Amino acid sequence: MQYYDSNTVLYLNGQFIKSAETTTDLYGQSLHYGYAVFEGIRAYNTHNGTRIFKAKEHFDRLQRSAELMHIPFPFDKDELIRQTYKLLKKNNLKDAYIRPLVYSGQNMTLEAATESSIMICAWEWGAYLGNKLVKVGISSYQRPNPKSTHIEAKASGHYVNSILATTEAKKNGYDEALLLDMDNFIAEGSGANIFIEKNGKVYTPALGSILAGITRATVIKLCRTLDIECIEKQLTVEELKNADSAFFCGTAAEIIGIASVDDTTFPSVWTETLGATLQRTYKALVLEKQNYEVII
Numbered sequence: 001m002q003y004y005d006s007n008t009v010l011y012l013n014g015q016f017i018k019s020a021e022t023t024t025d026l027y028g029q030s031l032h033y034g035y036a037v038f039e040g041i042r043a044y045n046t047h048n049g050t051r052i053f054k055a056k057e058h059f060d061r062l063q064r065s066a067e068l069m070h071i072p073f074p075f076d077k078d079e080l081i082r083q084t085y086k087l088l089k090k091n092n093l094k095d096a097y098i099r100p101l102v103y104s105g106q107n108m109t110l111e112a113a114t115e116s117s118i119m120i121c122a123w124e125w126g127a128y129l130g131n132k133l134v135k136v137g138i139s140s141y142q143r144p145n146p147k148s149t150h151i152e153a154k155a156s157g158h159y160v161n162s163i164l165a166t167t168e169a170k171k172n173g174y175d176e177a178l179l180l181d182m183d184n185f186i187a188e189g190s191g192a193n194i195f196i197e198k199n200g201k202v203y204t205p206a207l208g209s210i211l212a213g214i215t216r217a218t219v220i221k222l223c224r225t226l227d228i229e230c231i232e233k234q235l236t237v238e239e240l241k242n243a244d245s246a247f248f249c250g251t252a253a254e255i256i257g258i259a260s261v262d263d264t265t266f267p268s269v270w271t272e273t274l275g276a277t278l279q280r281t282y283k284a285l286v287l288e289k290q291n292y293e294v295i296i
């Protein structure tokens with residue numbers, strides 16, 4: 001896929017420049033060591049105009065990720081949100097995926113960065129895992145041990161683990177990987193959180209070994225609004241395979257139902273699950289079709 005053309009502009013340290021004219025420093029610490037933090041955000045073409053969904057939450061997490069990784073974050077988040085709206089306008093984007101990246105410059109040492117840059121780019125991107133139910137394989141790769149890194153930070157280097165897991169899953173005929181944590185509890189997908197449904201309640205892995213997804217938090221709040229009991233706890237593979245249904249959620253993937261995990265197919269018809277109700281409600285929320293924001 002082509003992410004930009006000769007007319008595309010991106011935001012770099014306070015300026016808009018043509019994506020095709022940008023350069024990368026091949027002596028950059030971020031490039032060599034995966035030492036950078038980023039976000040994945042969506043903008044939707046709503047009846048109120050183009051709206052960036054949960055902009056504040058995403059830029060707050062970007063700052064928190066940078067702080068955890070000791071990468072300077074001298075940026076004004078409200079200004080970044082304003083500039084992101086400008087970026088969408090300049091690129092004529094209404095429905096878009098937005099990618100801010102905070103990275104460090106020339107430095108081959110393993111010492112924390114003393115300066116950083118921010119770039120924000122955007123492109124049109126359909127649902128990351130498609131619109132059909134996905135076939136999931138449990139990965140032989142675990143999520144990084146939370147004692148080896150700050151797993152709650154959205155750090156570039158963590159995504160080598162995600163690339164290994166998706167590559168393995170696709171090679172084995174699955175659409176997506178599901179990774180366990182170091183204690184073999186269910187953690188998350190390579191780029192999405194997981195929920196399961198059992199006997200009219202939904203469950204999702206507790207925080208600790210996963211990225212605290214903004215979509216996950218939204219789903220938990222939607223459950224409250226819809227009077228669906230939602231329990232955050234450690235979940236075993238057995239509990240997952242005995243579930244009635246399951247779904248992934250994330251900014252890029254939105255909410256997408258899971259057909260099967262390994263050889264186990266979930267018994268419920270997707271359209272009749274709580275996941276499908278949450279999927280419809282989430283879509284209405286991001287498109288501002290109903291004013292759930294006043295409630296959640």
Ligand code: PMP
Binds near residue numbers: 188190210249250
């Ligand atoms: N887990 C991982 C590993 C991810 O990369 C993502 C995508 N950012 C998520 C979960 C979902 O997070 P969010 O809902 O904030 O996009």
